[in-house]
Amino acid sequence: MDHLTAGQSAPFSNTILSSGTAHSSGTAPSSNTASSSGSRASSAKYDFTTLIDRTGRDALAVEVIPFENARIAEGFSRIPMWVADMNYATFPAIQEHIIERASHPAFGYFNPSEEYFQSIIRWQKVRNGVQELTKEAIGYENGVLGCVASALQAFTSPGDAVLLHSPTYIGFTGTLENNGRKIVLSDLILDENGVWRMDYEDMDRKIREHHIHFAIFCSPHNPTGRVWSRDEIEAAMEIYKRNDCIVVSDEIWSDLVLEDYRHIPTQSVSEDAHNRTIAVYAPSKTFNLAGLVGSYHIIYNPYLRDRVCRQSSLSHYNSMNILSMHALIGAYQPEGEQWVDQLRQVLTGNVNFAWDFIRTHFPGVRLSKPQGTYMLYLDCSEWCRAHGLSLDALIRRGIRVGVIWQDGRPFNRPDSIRMNLALPRQVVEEAFLRLEKYVFCAEDFSEPSGTEAPYSP
């Protein structure tokens, strides 16, 4: 059912489903009913199987093909598997809170409400075991990267070096480059079990060599999906302490650890970490709210906090939007936890499926199994070598059959591809079947003659 007759412009078409169990809808369902497919569907309360048509609904994911000269061949629907947002309806109470607030006709200047702060304090307590959080330590941030930029400007000068791990989230690279800072990368290394590990010796040496006093730590890590253990975070923080580094800990993915994993807040590993870390969180990744904009910092150390707040206030741009505040309040409720836990179950299923499929069907493609996030970071170097195909050609081949995946090289690993699995399971399966049949296991690996020519299998 992968070769479609219609709906190329639609992100997903119903015709990709053989069971006909899901339906396409232009709006999020007002109540999330039990899903109709998937092994755990009977206990599921929220809907992660409906295919939502995001066309014309302000969605980069379905409006952009992020690769030059790549086209979808006629007959294939578009499966968005790149930018890090989700193709699920958000938790319904979020919409309800926004609508309720929007029904009042005044939208003047405001201060964040007590409910906003208490919602964050409660969420951090029940989700991350944070006991000591107070209102004073919380500050609004216009995006996680906005906080990274403010902290960078507060504690470093142009030309200063900053330590990052590689692979690296491209948002960090862009923020550092835009601010004229020097990026020093410490490579994560795959151990004998295929698990990404920090190289503490390398971190320590590079920090000293480059006189670094500012580091960005991504936990869970994008794009590898590593969920760092307490021991690992302790070891990293010990190095930052020894070298007098201020640490921005980007924990935007903290709610999306897969089943069997637990997020450890960086600030919780020691008294020193508590005081040296600028932690950044957001409901945006967790609940698919990136378009609303809104994240927050937790900074316990008054000196760090005052410097970051002063810096971010200088532009007068760091102000909260009223609907974003109500979205957070709607999200961070006990029922929101249930929604997130069901989402984690769904993502775990998708990751397990993709992991098994890749290992058994795509020889030469390597993957370290993610422990969190919904991203896969594929190493295709062996496959490209074996088939005499460039990564560019491989990426275009995937896109030709509607799998809109992302060039992984800007994340600092050669011949890599990043893939987003936050889609209904049937669509993920469809994408992998297409990749098997037309891309990784296709019989003809020659370069496509024309990217716009209809694909004929």
Ligand SMILES: Cc1ncc(COP(=O)(O)O)c(C=O)c1O
């Ligand atoms: C690790 C990480 N940090 C930050 C962001 C972006 O956050 P924001 O949109 O709040 O700036 C992303 C988005 O994918 C991310 O993966």
